Amino acid sequence: MLTQTAKRAAGRKAAPSDVDAAIPLEAKLQPTQARAQDTYEVVLATAGEMLRDIGFEQLTTNAICQKAGLTPPALYRYFPNKYAILKELGDRLMAAQDDAVIAWIGAGGLEGATVDERLAKSLAMHREIIEITLRFPGGAAIGRALRAIPMLQRLRFESRDMVADRFYDAVRPRYPTVAETRLRVAMRMMVELSYAATEMVVEEPDRDADSLNHEVCLLFALYFESFA
Amino acid sequence: MLTQTAKRAAGRKAAPSDVDAAIPLEAKLQPTQARAQDTYEVVLATAGEMLRDIGFEQLTTNAICQKAGLTPPALYRYFPNKYAILKELGDRLMAAQDDAVIAWIGAGGLEGATVDERLAKSLAMHREIIEITLRFPGGAAIGRALRAIPMLQRLRFESRDMVADRFYDAVRPRYPTVAETRLRVAMRMMVELSYAATEMVVEEPDRDADSLNHEVCLLFALYFESFA
């Protein structure tokens, strides 16, 4: 059973921009039978947990198989190597976050009569993203892997740039005097720093998580005011 | 020949907070003779370059030795494993950055009569940090490793928290009405997001580097205004 997010991530796999990678990252076969689907999912779920527990450097395909109760050839039926597994996890996490942000923009998250109102909305969104990441098995570790592994960096950049474009589209009409280049750069910076803020909270969730969220949202709210 | 930064990094090594790590990260022996000092440094320099070229996952001690023109036992004389090398590189990069920021605060970087003046000062500092990172062999890759490798994360957190404390000390008298807890959280957030902004620029140095710097500094300048 695929979730909406998983389906979307699967859809991304065919993107031709990945074929130039030296190491293949795409799934070899898509599972067709229900049993195979389970295997595919259990590999990902197990990898996520192990990523959280031991980090992606210690993560090995053999260890995933052992913990998942599979033999290596079963894993290799679907994934050419461990990076393909990380890529799929990364795709799904990014997609889950992106979907939430895009839905939030679509629901008027950026609109609000007063600064306080806009601040409250963005705070709710930040909390939601953190919630999504914490609930995702190995979410924090996947975030780290997306930054650290060169072949996954592109994924992160593409996700960020796409979200930044949506922000641009949403705020463009509101600040007609700001130059396009500047507004685009500003949105890209804001999205990147929002990611960083999310990671900061999920890496140390017991350290002033909500105060941090609050300050981050205030930071951006004041910045947005300056465009008006 | 040790630079100031290197000396300071070496001084940190004795910190007792590291002894509880399962994998030893401390240098086994400090080189005494000049020839040994060269070996120590060439290992670090080579590791930095390779980190930049292939990433820390592909980095192996054997490969470092081969590229550096050494045999493995020479490396193992000083470093117990590859993480110790990464830790030393991380120590040095963090120290170089921290030194610059602390010097900047000490020279009145946070002071200025107008917003524009303060903005110009912080812009100069951000540019300097980026310059330091780009000039450091494998600087961007070391930054990634500091985020991604669990045993190096602490290093990054300690550096960030220390710098945040310095910021706190510097701005505390200026904003007497702001609660201590809040001001500390705010400074920690600001330093973390500054790191993220630096990494954003060094990862994609050709993409609007200076515009990004400018927006980041504006972002923080406006935020600081709100405390007054």
Next chain:
DNA sequence: TGTACATCAGTGAACGCGCGTTCACTGATGTAC
């Protein structure tokens, strides 16, 4: 509705490679008198 066959899914066992690491040793440098 049952049977035969094709395809899908997963197993058991092992492979070669290269990784981190070490042993026994030689050569270089420093120092005491």
Next chain:
DNA sequence: TGTACATCAGTGAACGCGCGTTCACTGATGTAC
């Protein structure tokens, strides 16, 4: 100032382990008639 000795620095060669990966195979599921 030279010699003897101690210590420091680095080498050559190899080790065992576990990693990613594959081969030949069995069992499960789906489908045509």
